[in-house]
């Protein structure tokens with residue numbers, strides 16, 4: 167088996183340690199003797215998106231996100247084709263916002279999104295940034311899993327019909343919101359940094375399975391020793407439960 | 412009258428705090444509550460040097476202070492790094508007479524980046540020295556872009572001297588937004604440690620003026636290096652002072668024909684020193700005096716502190732990727748077997764977001780001579796995962812309590828190193844002292 171990952175805008179969208187997600191996916195495949203290739207794709211680079219099992223985009227700073235906007239728009243059809251062919255898409259923060267209808271940044275500049283989905287994002291300086299540790303109960307194709315991370319976003323993402331999960335502690339898509347992220351079976355968008363995957367091995371394996379499913383009917387993942395990972399998650403969950411509010 | 416009463420109160424509180432062995436920023440905090448404009452009401456000396464930037468500002472600030480004291484014996488400075496408005500207010504008011512005059516001929520102040528606008532609004536600064544801008548505590552300060560933007564806005568009407576690291580594009584761009592300032596660039600010439608490519612966490616890859624991708628003749632560390640824009644004039648400045656003939660093993664470099672020695676053997680330390688030497692030149696202090704100051708300078712506060720726990724143990728502060736990378740490079744120059752304690756906390760002063768550890772090159776520690784890494788602190792498990800996913804081949808031990816981590820370290824036999832984030836530093840120091848031989 168071989169997992170082919172495309173890391174888009176690796177040089178721009180790389181805030182808050184999002185690169186760690188790639189490291190986790192890679193090691194968890196290699197530890198199971200699944201081969202991994204990781205390609206990067208910068209602005210203007212020719213890549214056939216449909217060749218990959220997984221496309222990953224992280225978060226970036228406002229100024230830098232503006233720079234890649236046009237490039238992403240040029241690839242809209244390629245992205246649609248890849249999704250249609252069952253490429254799995256993992257989007258963190260800025261990447262997540264880009265796939266919606268539009269994004270209004272903290273300076274009031276409006277950027278049109280790819281418009282693949284009906285959600286949109288507006289910065290609202292009245293409520294302030296959503297910052298801090300977060301726990302959600304994610305619904306991964308029917309399986310309820312506790313996921314922990316760190317969120318840090320000014321944008322408020324609204325009009326989501328299929329969220330990734332319910333907020334247990336923290337904000338989520340909007341300030342003091344009820345739900346976090348977006349997931350439709352093929353595209354998973356979330357505000358959770360930390361990075362997301364090291365402390366959430368169930369989520370990492372879920373993504374690996376979903377992605378490989380594009381080329382492999384039956385994907386069985388050998389269990390790994392996740393003692394450290396689960397201790398890390400449990401430590402954070404306990405701490406959040408003890409914190410007030 | 413109100414100002415005088417405020418000063419009286421500040422001195423009174425400060426004297427009281429001293430009695431209990433405490434210093435800090437409480438008096439200034441109260442003064443600002445009593446009179447928010449207090450700093451605008453006093454008479455200042457003509458020489459006020461402000462030091463800011465992300466990494467190394469406490470060290471640089473204290474070196475500038477040591478230097479200025481050679482010329483102005485009564486110079487004052489926030490040597491302990493109280494770099495927010497309240498700490499700076501405490502310092503200034505405590506040296507202000509009831510005639511509302513600062514009783515010193517020179518003030519040297521370290522200022523937190525986000526506090527630069529407040530300080531410039533209140534204090535007639537004559538010289539600003541800026542070292543570098545890196546990602547640091549993103550959750551507190553917002554994106555680095557935001558930090559540079561805020562410092563830049565504060566410079567719009569600034570009329571003094573601006574001493575800038577000419578090898579950091581994020582610092583150089585400030586000259587564009589400070590039209591009335593007199594700008595001086597310092598830099599470090601290509602040397603044995605310079606590289607053609609950089610794979611370290613990078614900021615500002617794009618030209619500030621035209622958004623083209625910047626080109627580098629060489630990198631020193633992170634995004635610091637000799638850059639220019641291929642498309643416009645950005646980065647084509649000339650240097651006021653430049654360190655040449657850098658010999659990192661001898662910890663020496665040359666500026667204008669004078670050979671200097673640095674207290675630390677790393678490139679970032681040489682940048683700090685050249686910044687200080689630029690101040691010497693601007694304030695007409697001889698290079699021989701500057702040389703003496705730099706060579707006699709003693710590093711404190713989590714920068715290479717030695718402890719004896721039956722064997723030598725070196726303690727270093729880490730707080731962001733670039734700083735951590737430099738410390739790790741230093742440790743790995745030791746080719747003997749070693750054990751390392753890493754204490755990762757996520758209190759407010761550390762930055763509550765610890766994701767920066769994934770931007771730092773912990774792969775530097777992955778080596779057959781790194782035998783044991785003990786992860787400690789509030790986020791000990793996160794640190795352990797960081798190493799696991801870097802395929803660290805030695806033993807990873809998680810001991811969240813600092814005391815336990817040091818007991819374990821003491822029981823091992825290899826060269827001993829400790830890395831600690833800001834709020835872990837003092838507990839770590841206490842634990843190390845308790846375990847001294």
Ligand SMILES: [Zn+2]
Pocket residue numbers: 618619620621622623640641642643644645
């Ligand atoms: Zn340019």
